[in-house]
Amino acid sequence: MIKRRDFVTCAGAATLVQAAVPAVWAEPAAAHAASSPLSRAADGDRGAGMASSPAPAPGSADAGSSAAPADFTLHIAPAALEVAPSHFVSTSAYNGTAPGPLLRMREGKPVTVEVVNDSDTAELVHWHGLFLPPDIDGSEEEGTPPIPPGARRRYQFTPSPAGTRWYHSHAMAMGDLHRSTYTGQFGFLLIDSGSDPGRYDQELFLALREWEPFYTDQPMDTDDIGVLGPQPERPATFNTSRPNGLEATSQLFSVNDKALGSGEPIRVREGNRVLLHLLNASALENRTIALPGHEFYVLALDGNPVPVPRAVKVLTLGPGERVDAYVEMNRPGVWVLGSTFDPLRRAGLGVVVEYANQHREARWEAQPGEQWDYTVFGHAASAAPARPAPDHTIDMVFEKIPSGAGQFDLWTVNGKPYPHDREFVLEQGRRYRLVFHNRTDDSHPVHLHRHRFELVDVNGKPSSGILKDTVIVPVYGRVSVDLVADQPGLTLFHCHIQQHMDFGFKALFRYA
Numbered sequence: 001m002i003k004r005r006d007f008v009t010c011a012g013a014a015t016l017v018q019a020a021v022p023a024v025w026a027e028p029a030a031a032h033a034a035s036s037p038l039s040r041a042a043d044g045d046r047g048a049g050m051a052s053s054p055a056p057a058p059g060s061a062d063a064g065s066s067a068a069p070a071d072f073t074l075h076i077a078p079a080a081l082e083v084a085p086s087h088f089v090s091t092s093a094y095n096g097t098a099p100g101p102l103l104r105m106r107e108g109k110p111v112t113v114e115v116v117n118d119s120d121t122a123e124l125v126h127w128h129g130l131f132l133p134p135d136i137d138g139s140e141e142e143g144t145p146p147i148p149p150g151a152r153r154r155y156q157f158t159p160s161p162a163g164t165r166w167y168h169s170h171a172m173a174m175g176d177l178h179r180s181t182y183t184g185q186f187g188f189l190l191i192d193s194g195s196d197p198g199r200y201d202q203e204l205f206l207a208l209r210e211w212e213p214f215y216t217d218q219p220m221d222t223d224d225i226g227v228l229g230p231q232p233e234r235p236a237t238f239n240t241s242r243p244n245g246l247e248a249t250s251q252l253f254s255v256n257d258k259a260l261g262s263g264e265p266i267r268v269r270e271g272n273r274v275l276l277h278l279l280n281a282s283a284l285e286n287r288t289i290a291l292p293g294h295e296f297y298v299l300a301l302d303g304n305p306v307p308v309p310r311a312v313k314v315l316t317l318g319p320g321e322r323v324d325a326y327v328e329m330n331r332p333g334v335w336v337l338g339s340t341f342d343p344l345r346r347a348g349l350g351v352v353v354e355y356a357n358q359h360r361e362a363r364w365e366a367q368p369g370e371q372w373d374y375t376v377f378g379h380a381a382s383a384a385p386a387r388p389a390p391d392h393t394i395d396m397v398f399e400k401i402p403s404g405a406g407q408f409d410l411w412t413v414n415g416k417p418y419p420h421d422r423e424f425v426l427e428q429g430r431r432y433r434l435v436f437h438n439r440t441d442d443s444h445p446v447h448l449h450r451h452r453f454e455l456v457d458v459n460g461k462p463s464s465g466i467l468k469d470t471v472i473v474p475v476y477g478r479v480s481v482d483l484v485a486d487q488p489g490l491t492l493f494h495c496h497i498q499q500h501m502d503f504g505f506k507a508l509f510r511y512a
């Protein structure tokens with residue numbers, strides 16, 4: 001196997017994202033391309049324990065008038081994407097593609113990103129998973145100024161922490177299915193730590209997507225995690241006095257911007273090790289995927305190396321979540337890497353993986369039995385380092401009011417839709433346990449901006465050493481996470497399903 005640096009030298013960086021990210025990388029320098037964010041992921045135990053207390057990353061924003069060229073430029077503009085042959089999706093995107101350009105940054109090295117808003121609505125770009133000040137994090141609730149239509153804004157910041165991050169619109173969509181995360185406004189952002197062992201032959205960036213969403217009163221619930229689980233938050237009686245509101249759904253799916261069979265296959269050779277950076281960029285739902293006959297050797301969740309990397313047959317990602325995994329290409333053939341749910345895969349949620357000199361129909365095989373479980377990547381109970389007791393515990397109860405927002409459901413955190421009369425308050429330096437109580441019949445991928453947290457417990461199953469910024473709280477489930485309050489400033493918490501966020505499922509944390 002060749003080292004990645006050698007591969008870059010002999011083949012050129014663009015080859016590395018074969019069939020994945022369109023060749024529009026906004027790379028500032030070759031040096032950035034020559035290392036990966038997974039520097040120590042394969043070497044052992046980088047994810048142990050809580051994140052230490054990093055200093056707040058410095059950053060600033062201005063109106064983009066500076067003469068020096070930016071390291072990266074993102075143009076938000078209408079785009080027509082050919083998701084299936086002669087099926088053009090009318091949307092908006094960064095630099096005309098979805099995903100947008102791969103932004104590869106070096107941890108700790110300041111960068112300048114210029115965002116030009118050539119759309120006809122105000123926009124916000126959120127840098128998901130980064131430790132950034134609230135005025136540039138990309139959330140209006142935290143105080144980031146929106147970029148008006150026709151305007152540009154220049155952001156300067158120091159990227160941290162290392163790992164697979166991403167960027168996406170953080171506008172409100174409300175009833176408009178042509179806005180925010182319903183559009184093609186998303187892209188990968190990798191922060192290299194600068195010490196990449198390069199133990200793979202190819203690197204692919206794959207985002208799971210849907211297009212042309214529409215409203216229905218008969219949602220296609222496909223991947224609701226926890227339906228068969230213990231359901232500790234299941235109520236004794238159900239309020240069925242009102243009908244459910246309309247929900248956004250879709251019938252056209254893709255990996256990156258191509259429906260299954262519509263784009264170039266991923267071409268591999270037997271014996272190759274392929275590093276996958278997977279992102280669920282869906283506005284709607286969790287997705288579960290598999291590659292028949294192969295396993296995913298999971299290295300990192302949400303870009304953070306896991307304490308116990310291990311191989312699994314299926315991956316589940318909630319909207320906003322990332323998985324970095326190796327796949328050893330050791331079963332020659334032509335396969336479908338795609339959704340385990342047949343209707344979604346048939347509607348485009350997949351990509352063909354083709355071994356060299358294999359020319360047959362792409363094959364899918366069902367993957368029975370295996371259920372996604374975050375905790376298998378944590379320390380074994382006997383090996384878990386002692387965790388300091390939290391200074392405070394904050395309970396957050398999620399409930400749904402059917403049709404509470406007219407046509408749509410309304411979502412509440414501790415009995416109130418956003419905004420709350422008083423924010424949740426954190427004291428700098430203190431350790432908090434957030435306990436998420438999901439008293440609804442949906443699973444929710446909840447995201448905390450500007451911080452990361454350690455998984456402590458999923459439906460009563462203990463976990464240690466897994467650091468994330470987004471976590472699926474299963475149907476009627478309960479998840480506990482710990483965090484150290486080390487990023488002063490307003491911090492947004494929300495469900496990453498766009499419709500839930502828009503209709504109440506948000507809360508602000510404020511530092512005392």
Ligand SMILES: [Cu+2]
Nearest residue numbers: 444495497500
């Ligand atoms: Cu939700």
